[in-house]
Amino acid sequence: MSVNERIEEIVKGNNVVLFMKGTPLFPQCGFSSKAIAILDHLGVAYESVDVLQDMEIRAGIKDYSDWPTIPQLYVKGEFLGGSDIMMEMYEAGELQAMVEAEGLAKAE
Amino acid sequence: MAMAADEIESMIKSALPDAQVEITDLADDGNHYAARVISESFRGLPRVKQHKAVYDALGGRMGGVLHALQLTTAIPDIGV
Numbered sequence: 001m002s003v004n005e006r007i008e009e010i011v012k013g014n015n016v017v018l019f020m021k022g023t024p025l026f027p028q029c030g031f032s033s034k035a036i037a038i039l040d041h042l043g044v045a046y047e048s049v050d051v052l053q054d055m056e057i058r059a060g061i062k063d064y065s066d067w068p069t070i071p072q073l074y075v076k077g078e079f080l081g082g083s084d085i086m087m088e089m090y091e092a093g094e095l096q097a098m099v100e101a102e103g104l105a106k107a108e
Numbered sequence: 109m110a111m112a113a114d115e116i117e118s119m120i121k122s123a124l125p126d127a128q129v130e131i132t133d134l135a136d137d138g139n140h141y142a143a144r145v146i147s148e149s150f151r152g153l154p155r156v157k158q159h160k161a162v163y164d165a166l167g168g169r170m171g172g173v174l175h176a177l178q179l180t181t182a183i184p185d186i187g188v
Contacts, residue, residue, distance in 0.1 A: 030176075031176075062171070066160070067156075067160070067163075068163055068168070068170045068171030068172075069170060069171045070171075079156065080156070081155060081156050081159065082159075084159065084178055084179045084180065085155045085156060085159060088155060088180060088181075089155070
């Protein structure tokens with residue numbers, strides 16, 4: 001399977017997935033840490049992929065989205081943005097609205 | 109190597125001539141910056157495309173020599 005196909009499978013197979021450096025408990029970069037803080041605050045159910053554990057995905061994800069940095073958030077198969085865009089959308093209330101509209105909140 | 113703030117600003121302005129660019133050196137180390145870019149060319153574009161336009165202006169440096177650029181983009185207010 002090519003790296004693009006692997007990424008496609010992850011992105012299409014999860015409602016919300018964050019490609020990040022490190023893990024939600026131990027983020028290895030301030031930007032990844034910020035992205036996790038936003039997702040946790042929203043109470044979203046999400047998967048994460050640690051790109052530091054997979055060099056092929058680390059390089060491939062930047063081509064997949066044509067976006068130069070990590071973290072990268074995908075919702076319902078679409079690339080949403082990195083941590084700055086997540087913060088802008090959070091501050092504008094757009095992320096909260098999306099979580100409600102798409103039913104992405106964590107099950108109680 | 110890091111980039112100087114005025115180098116970042118001039119690269120953004122050469123790609124987006126109308127842009128107002130504010131660069132803040134967050135850690136005062138020439139390596140962690142925040143940039144606020146306001147341009148009419150962002151109007152109607154989703155945020156991903158706005159940020160991408162700025163990254164493109166930086167010609168591949170983003171994610172490479174420039175690790176930490178906290179970016180916000182905006183559209184100018186009209187008549188204010």
